[in-house]
Amino acid sequence: MRKNQAKSSNNIFPIKVDKLKKQMESRFENNPDLVFTIYEHQKKKIAVFYIGYLVEPEMVHNYLLKPLLTSDKTWANPDILNDIPLSTGKTKEKLQDILQNILIGEVFIYVEGEPAAVSFILSKKEKRNLTQAETESLVQGPKVAFTESIAINMNIVRWNIHSTDLVLEKIMIGERAPREVRLIYLKSIANETDVNTMRQRLKDLEIDQLEDSSVLMQYIEDSSQTIFPQFYSSELPDRFAYTVTRGRIGVLVENSPTAILAPSTFFSFFESTEDLYMRWNAGTFLRYLRFIAIIISVLLTPLYVAATTFHYEIIPTQELITIGESRAIVPFPPIFEALLLEFIIELLREAGARLPTKIGQTIGIVGGIVIGTAAVQAGITSNFLIILVALSALASFTTPNYMMGTAIRIIRFPMIILAGTLGMIGMMFGVCFLIIHLLKLSSLGRPYLSPVYPFRWEDLNKTLYRLPNSRQNKRFASYRPKDLIRYSKRKASKRKDIDE
Structure with missing residues (x-):
C-alpha cells in the first residue's frame, strides 16, 4: 500500500527555489550534511543541492558549477542536459524520486520556473579492494572474490x-x-x-x-x-x-x-568449482568423499548413542570391552554425554569464528585438546566418544557451502536425541523424516532432490560424479534451459594432432 502511495506522489514543479529549499530541509530534519546552495545567473535563481559526503566535491565544481555559472546562457533543462559534459543527466519531477536518488549520491540542479529538476550521478563510493575469498577457499582456480560494490x-x-x-x-x-x-x-x-x-x-x-x-x-x-x-x-x-x-x-x-x-x-551445495579444475576422476573422488562425510557427520554419533544404550549386540565383543572400560567411570547416560560434547564442539567453533583469526585458531586447537583431555580425566565422558564427535565435526567441515554445513551440524542434535530415546528405530525415523522433508522442498519451483527425484540419468554426471569434459556437452536438463547443448560431443572428443 505504501509503495502505491509513494508512486502516486504529485509533481512539485515548477516551484520557488526558496520553497524547495524549505521542503528539502524539512524532509532531512535540517541535516547539516544537506548542501543546498542558491545561485543567481542571468536574472534566474538556480539551486544546486546534494548530500555532501556522498559526492565528489571536485567533480561538482569542475563539471557542474563551473560551466553552469561561467556561461552566458539563460539556462533551461534541455540546455543543461546537452551542454553539461556528463552523460548521466536525467530529469526528475517527483519529490519522492529526488529524495531517493539524492541518498545514493546524485546532484540536483533546479532552475526556477522549469517543470523538473535535473540530476547527475557524481557519487563517491567507498569500496574494498579485490581480495581472496574467505568462506570458499580454493587450492586451484581463481582466488578473487566479490566485494561490497x-x-x-x-x-x-x-x-x-x-x-x-x-x-x-x-x-x-x-x-x-x-x-x-x-x-x-x-x-x-x-x-x-x-x-x-x-x-x-x-x-x-x-x-x-x-x-x-x-x-x-x-x-x-x-x-x-x-x-x-x-x-x-x-x-x-x-x-x-x-x-x-x-x-x-x-x-x-x-x-x-x-x-x-x-x-x-x-547436491549443488556439495559441489566445488575446484572439482572442475581437477581431473575428472579426482573430482569424482572428492565429491564422493563429501557425500560420505555427510553420512558420517549426521549418523556416526547417534549410532554410538543407540548402540551403547539399546543395541549392544551390534558391537563386536572386543570393541564392546574397550567401550565398557572407557565408560566405567562415566556417571552419565550416553545421550547426555554425546549432547554435552557436541555442545562443547559448537562452542569452540563459534568462539573461534568470532575471535580474531590468529587467536581463534589457537583457541580452537588448544581449547579442544585441553577440554577433551580434562573431560576424560574427570570422568565426564569416554575417550572413545571424543574420537567419534571430533570425526563427526571434521566431516561437517568438508561441505563447501557454509549455510549447508551449519544445517548438517544442527541436524545432529535431534538425531542424537532420537537415538538416545528410541534407539535404531528413532534413527530410522529421523532419516525417513529428513528424506521426506527434502522430497517436499523446491528451489524456484524446481525439485530440490533433482536429478535423483525425479530421476534423470543424464544429469547424474553433473551432480553425483563427473565425466571427462569431452563428454559433458549438455547442460543440466532438470533446469529446462532453452539451449540444452553446450557443444558438439563428436568434435570435442576428436583428436587433432599436428601430423593429421
Missing part, C-alpha cells in the same frame, strides 16, 4: 562472461532505504519461467530496507520454515559465471559481497 561485481561478471546475451536487469528493493539489486542471466539459455518467477519475487517484495543478499534469500525462498538453504550463495565470481552459463540465474545486491544462484538442488 555492485558496480565492481558487475564488472567482474562481465569480465568472466564475454557475451552480448548477458542481461543485468536492475530492480530497486526497499521503500524507505532503496537498494539496487541486479537480476543476471543469459537470455538465450536461461529458462524464461525461472526468470519471470525470480523477477516477480523481487519486485513484489515490500520491505523498508534490504540488509544483505543472505537476508534477501530468506525473503524469496520457496520455504522459510526449513533449515536447508534453497538458494546457493557464493562469493566466487568463477562459480557465478559457471552457474549462469549453465542456464541458471544470478542475483547481485548492492553492499553485499555474496551472490545468489538459483535454482539450486541439494
Whole structure:
C-alpha cells in the first residue's frame, strides 16, 4: 500500500527555489550534511543541492558549477542536459524520486520556473579492494572474490562472461532505504519461467530496507520454515559465471559481497568449482568423499548413542570391552554425554569464528585438546566418544557451502536425541523424516532432490560424479534451459594432432 502511495506522489514543479529549499530541509530534519546552495545567473535563481559526503566535491565544481555559472546562457533543462559534459543527466519531477536518488549520491540542479529538476550521478563510493575469498577457499582456480560494490561485481561478471546475451536487469528493493539489486542471466539459455518467477519475487517484495543478499534469500525462498538453504550463495565470481552459463540465474545486491544462484538442488551445495579444475576422476573422488562425510557427520554419533544404550549386540565383543572400560567411570547416560560434547564442539567453533583469526585458531586447537583431555580425566565422558564427535565435526567441515554445513551440524542434535530415546528405530525415523522433508522442498519451483527425484540419468554426471569434459556437452536438463547443448560431443572428443 505504501509503495502505491509513494508512486502516486504529485509533481512539485515548477516551484520557488526558496520553497524547495524549505521542503528539502524539512524532509532531512535540517541535516547539516544537506548542501543546498542558491545561485543567481542571468536574472534566474538556480539551486544546486546534494548530500555532501556522498559526492565528489571536485567533480561538482569542475563539471557542474563551473560551466553552469561561467556561461552566458539563460539556462533551461534541455540546455543543461546537452551542454553539461556528463552523460548521466536525467530529469526528475517527483519529490519522492529526488529524495531517493539524492541518498545514493546524485546532484540536483533546479532552475526556477522549469517543470523538473535535473540530476547527475557524481557519487563517491567507498569500496574494498579485490581480495581472496574467505568462506570458499580454493587450492586451484581463481582466488578473487566479490566485494561490497555492485558496480565492481558487475564488472567482474562481465569480465568472466564475454557475451552480448548477458542481461543485468536492475530492480530497486526497499521503500524507505532503496537498494539496487541486479537480476543476471543469459537470455538465450536461461529458462524464461525461472526468470519471470525470480523477477516477480523481487519486485513484489515490500520491505523498508534490504540488509544483505543472505537476508534477501530468506525473503524469496520457496520455504522459510526449513533449515536447508534453497538458494546457493557464493562469493566466487568463477562459480557465478559457471552457474549462469549453465542456464541458471544470478542475483547481485548492492553492499553485499555474496551472490545468489538459483535454482539450486541439494547436491549443488556439495559441489566445488575446484572439482572442475581437477581431473575428472579426482573430482569424482572428492565429491564422493563429501557425500560420505555427510553420512558420517549426521549418523556416526547417534549410532554410538543407540548402540551403547539399546543395541549392544551390534558391537563386536572386543570393541564392546574397550567401550565398557572407557565408560566405567562415566556417571552419565550416553545421550547426555554425546549432547554435552557436541555442545562443547559448537562452542569452540563459534568462539573461534568470532575471535580474531590468529587467536581463534589457537583457541580452537588448544581449547579442544585441553577440554577433551580434562573431560576424560574427570570422568565426564569416554575417550572413545571424543574420537567419534571430533570425526563427526571434521566431516561437517568438508561441505563447501557454509549455510549447508551449519544445517548438517544442527541436524545432529535431534538425531542424537532420537537415538538416545528410541534407539535404531528413532534413527530410522529421523532419516525417513529428513528424506521426506527434502522430497517436499523446491528451489524456484524446481525439485530440490533433482536429478535423483525425479530421476534423470543424464544429469547424474553433473551432480553425483563427473565425466571427462569431452563428454559433458549438455547442460543440466532438470533446469529446462532453452539451449540444452553446450557443444558438439563428436568434435570435442576428436583428436587433432599436428601430423593429421
